[in-house]
Amino acid sequence: MDFTLSERETYFRDRVREFIAKEIAPRQAEHDRQHHEGDPWKVIPVIEEVKAKAREAGLWNFFMPPHSGQQHVDDTFQFEGTQLTNLEYALCAEEMGRIGWASECFNCSAPDTGNMEVLHRYGTLSQKEQWLRPLMNGEIRSVFLMTEPAVASSDATNIETRIERDGDHYVINGRKWWSSGVGDPRCKIGILMGKTSFEGSRHQQQSQILVPMDTPGVKIERMLSVYGYDHAPHGHGEVSFTDVRVPVENILLGEGRGFEIAQGRLGPGRIHHCMRTIGVAEVGIEKMAKRLLSRIVFGKRIADHSIWEQRISRARIDIEMTRLLCLKAADMMDRAGNKAAQQEIAMIKVQAPNMALQILDDAIQAHGGGGVAEDYGLAHAWAAMRTLRFADGPDEVHNRAIARNEFGKHGEWKAERPSNDRGPEVSSGDIGVSR
Template structure:
C-alpha cells in the first residue's frame, strides 16, 4: 500500500524540485504583485510564468486519475503530490491542479458531452480559463443540499436559471469563464432527483457578481469567493450535465476525489507549519535558553508529529480504498478524513503561531493566512457535523438494533 510506482515517485521528485526552485522563492513576489496590481482579480505575472514552466516540465493536470487527459495516476499516487502542492497557497494553480477547477474538470470529463468537453474542458485543461462551482446559497442551510432553491426551468430549447448563490470560489478572477450551477429542475420529484447541474458561462446576460466575500478579512485575490445572482439567465438546453435530476449523482462522483485533495493539501500545510515551528524554536531564546528547550514546546512538537502521521495514514487509506473498492465503499473513510485533516492542521497552525508570537499573526509568515484558509475547510464540502453524522450512521450499521429484553 505504501509503495509508489516508479512513474509516481519520479513525478514526486520533480514536484519537490520545482517547488524548491520556482514556487517557494516566488511566493513573496506573487503577494507583492497582487498588492500592487491595477486589478487585484487578474492573475499575477509570476503565476502565469510559473504555469508555463510547469507545463513545459510535464507537471500539469496531474490530478485526473486513470485519465487520457492527465498523468494517469491513481488517487493514492496523486495524494503524495497533492500534499507537496498544499505547502504553498499558489502551488496548486501553478500545476493546474487547484480547486474548484479540478472537481469541475473531472465532472465535465466524466459526465459532460463531447461538445461540452470541447468548449469548456479543453481550455480548462490548457489552463487558459478558470471555473467556479455555484452550489451554496445564502438563504438556505446548504449543508443539506436538498434545501437548494435555485430554479432551473426548461423553456423550449433553453433552460432559465433564477437564484442567488454565494461562496462560488474562483468566480472573482478575471479568467473565470464558466460556472457549474446546481439547482432544482423538478420540485415534485423524489427528494434526491429534484436537483440538476448545468453549465453557465459567466458572460451570459443575467449573471451578476454581487460582491466578493472575505474569509476572516482575507479576500483571497486574485481567486476570490463570489456572491452571484442568476436573474432569468438563459442557456441552451444542451448545457445540462448528464440530464435532469442527476445533480446528486454528479455531486457524489465529484466530491470524493476533491475531499482527498483538500485533505492532502491540508496535511502539506500542517507539515510546513511544523517545520516553521521547529526552525523558530531553534533560533529564538527566552529567559536565557532556546525555546526548543522548554518542555511544553517539545510536547507540542511531538504531538504535532503524531497527529500529522495519523492523519496522513488515514487519508492515504481512504485514497487506496477509492482506487481498489470505489468511492461508495470508501465513503466512511472519506468522511473521516474530511473531519480529521482540517482540525489537525488548525491545532498545529495554532501552535506554530504561538511560538512565533506577534510575528505569527501578521503578514510576515504564511501562518495567519493559512489558519484562516484551513478553518473554512471545516465548512467547505459539508460541515464537520454532517460528516460526523454520516460516520456514526455507517458505524451503527455494524451493530443491528435489538429489542431490549423484558425482565
C-alpha cells in the same frame, strides 16, 4: 501490509517536489509583490510563467485518475495530462500544499479540478470542446455554483435555485454564495446546481447546468472575505441569477441527475483538500521548530521549555497518523471505488483540517505577535484551514455519517430521514491550499 512507495509514486512525488523547489519557492517574493500591486483581481504573471514551464515538463493535469469509472457521455474526447491514481496524486498534492499558489502552476487547483472531472465524465463532445479543452490548457478558470445563503446547504436537497424549461432554453433564477473562483477575471464558465423539479424524490429534483458567466442576468453581488482575507485574485463571491437564459443543450447528463453528479464530484474533491492540508501542516511544524530553536525567552530557547517538546511531539504524531489515513482513503478509492471509501473519506475530511489547525495554532503561539500578523504566513494558513471545516460538508455532517456507520455495526439503526452529506463548495483550496 507494505508501506513502501512504488517506483511510479516516488517518481512523480519527487518530480513535483523538485519543480517546486526550483521554480516556485524561489519566486515567492516575486509572487507576493505582483499580488499586492494594483488591482487585486488580476492574472498574476509569475504564475503564468511557471505554468508554462510545468506544462512543458509534463507536470500537468494530474488529478484525474485513469479508469476511475467515468460515465462518459462521449468517449471520443481525449483527456490531456498525466493522469495519476488517487494514491499517486495524494503524494504530489502534499507537496503542492506547502505553497499556496503551487497547485495552479500544475493546473491542479480548485474548483477547476472538480469541474474538469464533471465535464470529462458527464459532458457531451460539444461541451468538452467548448469548455473542457480550454480548462485543461489552463487558459480559462471556472466556478462551481451550489451553496446558497438562504438555506442549509450542507443538505443539497434544500437548494432553491430554479432551472425552468422554456422552449429551447432553461431559465435560471436564484442566488448562490461561496462561489469560489468567481473573482478571477479568467472565470468564463460556471457549473450550477439547481432544481428542475420541486416534486418527487428529493434526490432527483436537482440538475446541473453550464452557465457562461457573461450571460445576461448573471451578477456578482459581492466578494466575500474569509477572516478578513479576500483571497484575490480567485476569491469567493455571492452571485445572483435573474432570468438567466441558457440553451437546453447546456444541461449535464439530463434533468434530475444533479445529485448524482454532485456525488461523483465532491468525493474526490474532499480528499484533494486533505492531501494538501498535510503539506500545510508540515510547513507549520517546520516554522514552529525553527522558531523554538532560535528564539530566547527568560534566558533560554523556547524549545528548552518542556511544554513545547510535548507540542512538537504531538504535532509529528498527528501528521503521521493523518497522512496514513489519507493514503488509505486514496488507496481504497483506487482499488474499490469512491463509494466503498466513503467512510475513510469522511474520516480524513474531519481529521485533516482539525489536525492542521492545532499545529498552526501552536506555531502562531510560538511566534508571538508575529504569528498573529502576516509576517510568517501562519495567520492566513490558519484562516484557510478553519474554513476547510465547512468546505465540501461541515464536520458535523461527516461525523454523523461516521457515527451512523459505527452504530450499524452494533445494532439496528434507522435514520429519521434520508441523509445527505453534500456540503458547501467553499473550497479552501481556493483560499491558499488549492485543491
